[in-house]
Amino acid sequence: MKKKNDIPYGNYEKVLMHICCAPDATYPLFYLRGRHYKVTGFFYNPNVHPITEYEKRVFEVQKFANVVKMPLVLGNYDIKEWFEYIKGLEKEPEGGKRCCLCYEFRLRKTAELAKELHFDYFTTTLSISPHKNSKWIFEIAKSLEEEYGVKFLYADFKKRNGFKSSVILSRYFNMYRQNYCGCVFSKIEAENWRTLHQKTEKSQ
Numbered sequence: 711m712k713k714k715n716d717i718p719y720g721n722y723e724k725v726l727m728h729i730c731c732a733p734d735a736t737y738p739l740f741y742l743r744g745r746h747y748k749v750t751g752f753f754y755n756p757n758v759h760p761i762t763e764y765e766k767r768v769f770e771v772q773k774f775a776n777v778v779k780m781p782l783v784l785g786n787y788d789i790k791e792w793f794e795y796i797k798g799l800e801k802e803p804e805g806g807k808r809c810c811l812c813y814e815f816r817l818r819k820t821a822e823l824a825k826e827l828h829f830d831y832f833t834t835t836l837s838i839s840p841h842k843n844s845k846w847i848f849e850i851a852k853s854l855e856e857e858y859g860v861k862f863l864y865a866d867f868k869k870r871n872g873f874k875s876s877v878i879l880s881r882y883f884n885m886y887r888q889n890y891c892g893c894v895f896s897k898i899e900a901e902n903w904r905t906l907h908q909k910t911e912k913s914q
């Protein structure tokens with residue numbers, strides 16, 4: 711029976727799934743496989759800072775892909791292009807306009823690759839995070855569908871307890887789970903928040 715927010719069953723069509731990090735790829739992969747899609751992962755996240763953190767995330771996603779036998783494509787670390795793309799929005803808070811461009815930057819490359827490699831669909835694990843705006847993701851995807859002529863699979867992975875399931879699965883796979891979104895600005899924001907939180911706790 712089709713539940714609310716489910717995507718339709720496929721017929722083993724090929725999906726290029728943009729992966730933001732290994733923990734966020736767990737539930738989406740099993741969900742899409744369960745709905746009869748053939749998934750290839752695409753790790754493309756030049757937003758992640760610093761390079762050591764980027765490498766950690768790459769390592770985790772490769773480890774996961776090997777265990778679950780998911781074909782995986784690694785994108786380039788186009789950090790200069792990413793900074794250029796979000797220029798002028800450095801001071802935006804997480805969840806603000808910079809994030810919208812950051813989603814677009816990564817989804818554009820996914821759509822481009824999906825077209826080049828003749829995938830039936832592209833999609834993204836970004837929608838699993840409660841901090842990510844699925845409405846924006848879907849709006850961006852819609853315009854990219856038109857631009858590139860590849861269909862987007864409109865899966866809002868955070869629904870049906872998707873996020874909770876990904877936390878459980880990432881523990882099961884013993885994965886490294888980062889404590890900030892990815893870019894240098896989100897790292898500083900998270901560190902400031904932790905410092906403030908510690909100070910408040912000490913003063914109580």
Ligand code: SF4
Binds near residue numbers: 810891892894895896
């Ligand atoms: S906070 Fe996350 S989504 Fe927003 S710009 Fe930074 S890395 Fe991208």
